[in-house]
Amino acid sequence: MQILVVDDDPLACEMTAALLEFQGYTTIMANDAMEAVQHLDNLDTIELIVSDMHMPLINGIEFLEMLREQDVFLPFILLSGDTPEPELLQTPGLNACLQKDAQLTSTLQHAVTQALNG
Template sequence: MAELPGLAQADRPLVVLADDDTAITSQLAPLLERSGFDVLTVHDGAAALTAATALPAPDLMVLDVLMPHLDGREVLRRIRQAGVWLPVLLLTQVGESSERAMALEEGADDYLNKPFDPYELTARLRALNRRARRGLPPLASARVLRAGPLRLDRAARRAWVAGREVVLTPKAAALLDYLVTHPDELLSRERLMEVVWGWDSASTTRAVDNRVAEIRRGLGDGPGMPQWIETVTGEGYRFVPRVEAER
Protein backbone atom coordinates (compact mmCIF):
# COMPACT_ATOMS: atom_id res chain seq x y z
CA MET A 1 0.00 0.00 0.00
CA ALA A 2 1.09 3.55 -0.61
CA GLU A 3 1.69 5.82 2.36
CA LEU A 4 0.41 9.36 2.58
CA PRO A 5 1.72 10.66 5.90
CA GLY A 6 0.19 13.52 7.81
CA LEU A 7 -2.67 14.30 5.47
CA ALA A 8 -5.58 14.36 7.89
CA GLN A 9 -6.11 15.75 11.35
CA ALA A 10 -7.72 13.41 13.86
CA ASP A 11 -11.05 15.26 13.94
CA ARG A 12 -11.22 16.03 10.21
CA PRO A 13 -12.24 13.25 7.81
CA LEU A 14 -9.94 12.82 4.82
CA VAL A 15 -11.68 12.95 1.42
CA VAL A 16 -10.02 11.77 -1.78
CA LEU A 17 -11.33 14.03 -4.55
CA ALA A 18 -10.70 12.28 -7.88
CA ASP A 19 -11.61 14.26 -11.00
CA ASP A 20 -9.53 15.24 -14.02
CA ASP A 21 -11.47 18.51 -14.42
CA THR A 22 -9.34 21.08 -12.60
CA ALA A 23 -12.15 23.64 -12.83
CA ILE A 24 -14.16 21.36 -10.53
CA THR A 25 -11.39 20.37 -8.13
CA SER A 26 -10.04 23.92 -7.75
CA GLN A 27 -13.45 25.11 -6.57
CA LEU A 28 -14.65 22.02 -4.70
CA ALA A 29 -11.52 21.29 -2.65
CA PRO A 30 -11.50 24.68 -0.82
CA LEU A 31 -15.24 24.35 -0.11
CA LEU A 32 -14.75 20.91 1.42
CA GLU A 33 -11.83 22.17 3.50
CA ARG A 34 -13.92 25.07 4.80
CA SER A 35 -16.62 22.52 5.63
CA GLY A 36 -14.36 20.52 7.95
CA PHE A 37 -12.74 17.98 5.62
CA ASP A 38 -9.14 17.41 4.68
CA VAL A 39 -8.84 16.90 0.93
CA LEU A 40 -6.41 14.94 -1.23
CA THR A 41 -6.97 15.82 -4.89
CA VAL A 42 -5.98 13.43 -7.68
CA HIS A 43 -6.64 13.74 -11.40
CA ASP A 44 -6.62 10.21 -12.84
CA GLY A 45 -7.93 6.77 -12.03
CA ALA A 46 -4.58 5.18 -11.23
CA ALA A 47 -3.83 7.86 -8.63
CA ALA A 48 -7.34 7.46 -7.21
CA LEU A 49 -6.81 3.72 -6.77
CA THR A 50 -3.48 4.32 -5.02
CA ALA A 51 -5.04 6.91 -2.71
CA ALA A 52 -7.96 4.65 -1.80
CA THR A 53 -5.60 1.94 -0.50
CA ALA A 54 -3.13 4.31 1.14
CA LEU A 55 -2.03 4.55 4.76
CA PRO A 56 -3.44 6.36 6.62
CA ALA A 57 -6.65 5.25 4.99
CA PRO A 58 -8.95 7.97 3.65
CA ASP A 59 -12.42 8.26 5.14
CA LEU A 60 -14.37 9.09 1.97
CA MET A 61 -13.93 9.32 -1.79
CA VAL A 62 -15.51 11.43 -4.51
CA LEU A 63 -14.89 9.57 -7.75
CA ASP A 64 -15.55 10.87 -11.25
CA VAL A 65 -16.58 8.33 -13.88
CA LEU A 66 -14.55 9.65 -16.83
CA MET A 67 -10.85 9.92 -15.98
CA PRO A 68 -7.55 9.01 -17.68
CA HIS A 69 -5.72 5.70 -17.11
CA LEU A 70 -8.61 4.03 -15.24
CA ASP A 71 -12.22 5.14 -15.43
CA GLY A 72 -14.07 5.71 -12.20
CA ARG A 73 -16.14 2.55 -12.42
CA GLU A 74 -13.04 0.39 -12.82
CA VAL A 75 -11.45 2.12 -9.84
CA LEU A 76 -14.59 1.45 -7.82
CA ARG A 77 -14.68 -2.21 -8.86
CA ARG A 78 -11.03 -2.70 -7.88
CA ILE A 79 -11.52 -0.94 -4.56
CA ARG A 80 -14.42 -3.22 -3.66
CA GLN A 81 -12.63 -6.33 -4.93
CA ALA A 82 -9.75 -5.44 -2.63
CA GLY A 83 -12.14 -5.33 0.32
CA VAL A 84 -11.86 -1.57 0.80
CA TRP A 85 -15.23 -0.28 2.01
CA LEU A 86 -14.66 3.44 2.41
CA PRO A 87 -17.79 5.36 1.37
CA VAL A 88 -17.65 6.37 -2.31
CA LEU A 89 -19.74 9.07 -3.95
CA LEU A 90 -19.68 8.61 -7.71
CA LEU A 91 -19.98 11.55 -10.11
CA THR A 92 -21.92 10.32 -13.13
CA GLN A 93 -22.41 11.94 -16.51
CA VAL A 94 -26.04 11.33 -17.41
CA GLY A 95 -29.32 11.08 -15.55
CA GLU A 96 -30.71 7.93 -17.13
CA SER A 97 -32.08 5.25 -14.82
CA SER A 98 -29.61 2.66 -16.14
CA GLU A 99 -26.71 4.94 -15.21
CA ARG A 100 -28.05 5.43 -11.69
CA ALA A 101 -28.68 1.70 -11.19
CA MET A 102 -25.22 0.83 -12.47
CA ALA A 103 -23.55 3.30 -10.12
CA LEU A 104 -25.20 1.78 -7.06
CA GLU A 105 -24.88 -1.84 -8.15
CA GLU A 106 -21.14 -1.44 -8.66
CA GLY A 107 -20.67 -0.46 -5.04
CA ALA A 108 -21.10 3.32 -4.92
CA ASP A 109 -22.66 4.49 -1.69
CA ASP A 110 -24.23 7.46 -3.43
CA TYR A 111 -23.95 9.41 -6.65
CA LEU A 112 -24.54 12.83 -8.16
CA ASN A 113 -25.06 13.79 -11.77
CA LYS A 114 -22.89 16.45 -13.36
CA PRO A 115 -23.38 19.37 -13.18
CA PHE A 116 -24.06 19.25 -9.45
CA ASP A 117 -24.53 21.63 -6.54
CA PRO A 118 -21.27 21.65 -4.50
CA TYR A 119 -23.24 22.23 -1.31
CA GLU A 120 -25.39 19.17 -1.97
CA LEU A 121 -22.21 17.13 -2.50
CA THR A 122 -20.87 18.43 0.81
CA ALA A 123 -24.10 17.50 2.59
CA ARG A 124 -24.00 13.99 1.10
CA LEU A 125 -20.41 13.49 2.23
CA ARG A 126 -21.38 14.54 5.75
CA ALA A 127 -24.23 12.02 5.75
CA LEU A 128 -21.94 9.24 4.50
CA ASN A 129 -19.35 10.15 7.11
CA ARG A 130 -21.91 10.10 9.92
CA ARG A 131 -23.00 6.58 8.99
CA ALA A 132 -19.42 5.37 8.66
CA ARG A 133 -18.39 6.83 12.01
CA ARG A 134 -21.33 5.16 13.75
CA GLY A 135 -19.86 1.84 12.64
CA LEU A 136 -22.65 1.01 10.21
CA PRO A 137 -21.69 -1.46 7.47
CA PRO A 138 -21.75 -0.40 3.82
CA LEU A 139 -25.42 -0.57 2.94
CA ALA A 140 -25.29 0.15 -0.78
CA SER A 141 -23.21 -2.97 -1.46
CA ALA A 142 -25.37 -5.35 0.60
CA ARG A 143 -27.87 -7.67 -1.08
CA VAL A 144 -30.16 -8.02 1.93
CA LEU A 145 -30.87 -5.32 4.53
CA ARG A 146 -32.75 -5.45 7.82
CA ALA A 147 -34.43 -2.70 9.80
CA GLY A 148 -36.21 -4.20 12.78
CA PRO A 149 -38.90 -6.54 11.41
CA LEU A 150 -38.34 -5.28 7.85
CA ARG A 151 -36.25 -7.47 5.54
CA LEU A 152 -35.38 -6.07 2.12
CA ASP A 153 -33.94 -8.22 -0.65
CA ARG A 154 -32.45 -5.51 -2.84
CA ALA A 155 -31.57 -7.72 -5.79
CA ALA A 156 -35.09 -9.17 -6.01
CA ARG A 157 -36.77 -5.89 -5.04
CA ARG A 158 -38.90 -7.73 -2.49
CA ALA A 159 -39.66 -6.76 1.10
CA TRP A 160 -41.18 -8.48 4.11
CA VAL A 161 -42.37 -7.17 7.49
CA ALA A 162 -42.41 -9.81 10.22
CA GLY A 163 -42.54 -12.47 7.51
CA ARG A 164 -45.41 -10.84 5.59
CA GLU A 165 -44.49 -9.82 2.06
CA VAL A 166 -45.02 -6.17 1.21
CA VAL A 167 -46.31 -5.93 -2.36
CA LEU A 168 -45.22 -2.68 -4.03
CA THR A 169 -45.27 -1.21 -7.50
CA PRO A 170 -41.82 -1.02 -9.18
CA LYS A 171 -41.44 2.72 -8.47
CA ALA A 172 -42.38 2.29 -4.82
CA ALA A 173 -39.94 -0.63 -4.49
CA ALA A 174 -37.13 1.47 -5.99
CA LEU A 175 -38.01 4.35 -3.67
CA LEU A 176 -38.01 2.09 -0.61
CA ASP A 177 -34.60 0.74 -1.64
CA TYR A 178 -33.10 4.23 -1.75
CA LEU A 179 -34.69 5.27 1.54
CA VAL A 180 -33.44 2.16 3.32
CA THR A 181 -29.90 2.54 1.99
CA HIS A 182 -29.85 6.16 3.23
CA PRO A 183 -31.22 5.88 6.79
CA ASP A 184 -31.49 8.95 8.99
CA GLU A 185 -30.73 11.17 5.99
CA LEU A 186 -33.10 13.96 4.99
CA LEU A 187 -33.92 13.33 1.33
CA SER A 188 -35.68 16.04 -0.63
CA ARG A 189 -38.50 15.22 -3.00
CA GLU A 190 -36.36 16.56 -5.83
CA ARG A 191 -33.53 14.18 -4.96
CA LEU A 192 -35.92 11.23 -4.81
CA MET A 193 -37.43 12.26 -8.15
CA GLU A 194 -33.95 12.29 -9.68
CA VAL A 195 -33.04 8.89 -8.26
CA VAL A 196 -36.22 6.97 -9.02
CA TRP A 197 -37.81 8.77 -11.96
CA GLY A 198 -34.87 10.53 -13.62
CA TRP A 199 -34.43 14.04 -14.97
CA ASP A 200 -36.36 13.30 -18.16
CA SER A 201 -39.51 12.22 -16.34
CA ALA A 202 -42.72 14.15 -16.89
CA SER A 203 -43.81 13.33 -13.33
CA THR A 204 -43.94 15.92 -10.54
CA THR A 205 -42.82 15.64 -6.93
CA ARG A 206 -46.40 14.66 -6.13
CA ALA A 207 -45.45 11.25 -7.55
CA VAL A 208 -42.95 10.91 -4.68
CA ASP A 209 -45.67 11.64 -2.11
CA ASN A 210 -47.96 9.06 -3.72
CA ARG A 211 -45.30 6.35 -3.66
CA VAL A 212 -44.36 7.17 -0.05
CA ALA A 213 -48.03 6.78 0.83
CA GLU A 214 -48.02 3.40 -0.94
CA ILE A 215 -44.95 2.29 1.02
CA ARG A 216 -46.51 3.43 4.29
CA ARG A 217 -49.67 1.43 3.58
CA GLY A 218 -47.57 -1.63 2.83
CA LEU A 219 -45.48 -1.25 5.99
CA GLY A 220 -48.43 -0.32 8.18
CA ASP A 221 -46.93 3.09 8.87
CA GLY A 222 -48.63 6.39 9.57
CA PRO A 223 -47.48 9.98 8.99
CA GLY A 224 -48.60 11.11 12.46
CA MET A 225 -46.31 8.84 14.49
CA PRO A 226 -44.09 7.25 11.85
CA GLN A 227 -42.25 4.06 12.68
CA TRP A 228 -40.63 3.90 9.25
CA ILE A 229 -40.74 7.09 7.17
CA GLU A 230 -40.77 10.55 8.72
CA THR A 231 -42.11 13.56 6.82
CA VAL A 232 -40.02 16.70 7.30
CA THR A 233 -42.39 19.53 6.42
CA GLY A 234 -41.24 21.54 3.45
CA GLU A 235 -38.08 19.44 3.10
CA GLY A 236 -38.71 15.80 2.26
CA TYR A 237 -38.52 12.39 3.92
CA ARG A 238 -36.27 10.48 6.30
CA PHE A 239 -36.10 6.71 6.89
CA VAL A 240 -36.17 6.40 10.67
CA PRO A 241 -34.99 2.94 11.85
CA ARG A 242 -31.42 1.72 12.12
CA VAL A 243 -30.51 -0.39 9.11
CA GLU A 244 -28.03 -3.26 9.03
CA ALA A 245 -26.69 -5.53 6.32
CA GLU A 246 -27.81 -9.12 6.81
CA ARG A 247 -24.89 -11.38 7.56
Protein backbone atom coordinates in the same frame (compact mmCIF):
# COMPACT_ATOMS: atom_id res chain seq x y z
CA MET B 1 -10.05 13.04 8.48
CA GLN B 2 -9.33 13.42 4.79
CA ILE B 3 -11.41 13.07 1.66
CA LEU B 4 -9.74 11.86 -1.53
CA VAL B 5 -10.98 13.75 -4.60
CA VAL B 6 -10.28 12.03 -7.93
CA ASP B 7 -10.85 13.86 -11.22
CA ASP B 8 -8.85 14.04 -14.44
CA ASP B 9 -9.97 17.66 -14.97
CA PRO B 10 -7.69 19.74 -12.70
CA LEU B 11 -10.17 22.63 -12.46
CA ALA B 12 -13.08 20.33 -11.55
CA CYS B 13 -10.87 18.55 -9.02
CA GLU B 14 -9.88 21.83 -7.40
CA MET B 15 -13.48 23.06 -7.35
CA THR B 16 -14.74 19.86 -5.70
CA ALA B 17 -11.91 19.99 -3.16
CA ALA B 18 -12.70 23.65 -2.45
CA LEU B 19 -16.38 22.82 -1.82
CA LEU B 20 -15.37 20.14 0.65
CA GLU B 21 -12.76 22.32 2.35
CA PHE B 22 -15.36 25.09 2.74
CA GLN B 23 -17.47 22.51 4.58
CA GLY B 24 -14.57 21.87 6.97
CA TYR B 25 -12.98 18.77 5.44
CA THR B 26 -9.34 18.23 4.50
CA THR B 27 -8.84 17.00 0.94
CA ILE B 28 -6.21 15.22 -1.10
CA MET B 29 -6.44 15.43 -4.88
CA ALA B 30 -5.60 12.79 -7.50
CA ASN B 31 -5.70 13.15 -11.28
CA ASP B 32 -6.66 9.54 -11.96
CA ALA B 33 -7.40 6.21 -10.30
CA MET B 34 -3.75 5.11 -10.27
CA GLU B 35 -2.65 8.24 -8.42
CA ALA B 36 -5.60 7.76 -6.05
CA VAL B 37 -4.48 4.20 -5.26
CA GLN B 38 -1.01 5.52 -4.41
CA HIS B 39 -2.56 7.97 -1.93
CA LEU B 40 -4.65 5.17 -0.43
CA ASP B 41 -1.55 2.98 -0.07
CA ASN B 42 0.46 5.76 1.60
CA LEU B 43 -2.14 7.39 3.85
CA ASP B 44 -4.38 5.82 6.45
CA THR B 45 -6.27 9.03 7.20
CA ILE B 46 -8.50 8.93 4.11
CA GLU B 47 -12.08 8.20 5.15
CA LEU B 48 -14.06 8.89 1.97
CA ILE B 49 -13.54 9.01 -1.79
CA VAL B 50 -15.25 11.45 -4.17
CA SER B 51 -14.53 10.44 -7.77
CA ASP B 52 -15.46 11.70 -11.21
CA MET B 53 -17.29 9.19 -13.39
CA HIS B 54 -15.74 9.94 -16.78
CA MET B 55 -11.97 9.55 -16.64
CA PRO B 56 -9.57 8.01 -19.16
CA LEU B 57 -8.26 4.47 -18.65
CA ILE B 58 -10.33 3.69 -15.53
CA ASN B 59 -13.70 5.37 -15.03
CA GLY B 60 -15.26 6.01 -11.64
CA ILE B 61 -17.29 2.77 -11.51
CA GLU B 62 -14.30 0.68 -12.58
CA PHE B 63 -12.25 2.44 -9.88
CA LEU B 64 -14.88 1.59 -7.25
CA GLU B 65 -14.98 -2.05 -8.39
CA MET B 66 -11.17 -2.25 -8.34
CA LEU B 67 -11.09 -0.94 -4.77
CA ARG B 68 -13.72 -3.44 -3.62
CA GLU B 69 -11.70 -6.28 -5.18
CA GLN B 70 -8.72 -5.06 -3.11
CA ASP B 71 -10.87 -5.05 0.05
CA VAL B 72 -11.00 -1.26 0.27
CA PHE B 73 -14.47 -0.43 1.57
CA LEU B 74 -14.29 3.33 2.13
CA PRO B 75 -17.47 5.29 1.42
CA PHE B 76 -17.53 6.25 -2.26
CA ILE B 77 -19.36 9.15 -3.93
CA LEU B 78 -19.43 9.42 -7.70
CA LEU B 79 -19.76 12.73 -9.57
CA SER B 80 -20.93 13.01 -13.16
CA GLY B 81 -21.58 15.80 -15.62
CA ASP B 82 -24.53 13.76 -16.87
CA THR B 83 -27.78 12.89 -15.15
CA PRO B 84 -27.05 9.60 -13.32
CA GLU B 85 -28.73 6.56 -14.85
CA PRO B 86 -31.09 4.75 -12.43
CA GLU B 87 -29.13 1.48 -12.73
CA LEU B 88 -25.91 3.32 -11.85
CA LEU B 89 -27.44 4.29 -8.52
CA GLN B 90 -27.80 0.57 -7.70
CA THR B 91 -24.06 -0.12 -7.99
CA PRO B 92 -22.93 -2.09 -4.91
CA GLY B 93 -20.69 -0.03 -2.64
CA LEU B 94 -21.71 3.31 -4.14
CA ASN B 95 -22.96 5.69 -1.47
CA ALA B 96 -24.18 8.38 -3.87
CA CYS B 97 -24.03 9.47 -7.49
CA LEU B 98 -24.38 13.20 -7.94
CA GLN B 99 -24.66 15.41 -10.97
CA LYS B 100 -22.16 18.25 -11.25
CA ASP B 101 -24.74 21.03 -11.35
CA ALA B 102 -25.69 24.25 -9.59
CA GLN B 103 -26.93 22.31 -6.53
CA LEU B 104 -23.66 20.38 -6.07
CA THR B 105 -22.68 22.39 -3.00
CA SER B 106 -25.73 21.24 -1.04
CA THR B 107 -26.07 17.76 -2.56
CA LEU B 108 -22.39 16.98 -1.96
CA GLN B 109 -22.54 18.18 1.64
CA HIS B 110 -25.60 15.99 2.27
CA ALA B 111 -24.07 12.96 0.55
CA VAL B 112 -20.78 13.27 2.46
CA THR B 113 -22.62 13.58 5.79
CA GLN B 114 -24.74 10.51 4.98
CA ALA B 115 -21.77 8.48 3.75
CA LEU B 116 -19.68 9.23 6.85
CA ASN B 117 -22.53 8.63 9.29
CA GLY B 118 -24.11 5.69 7.51
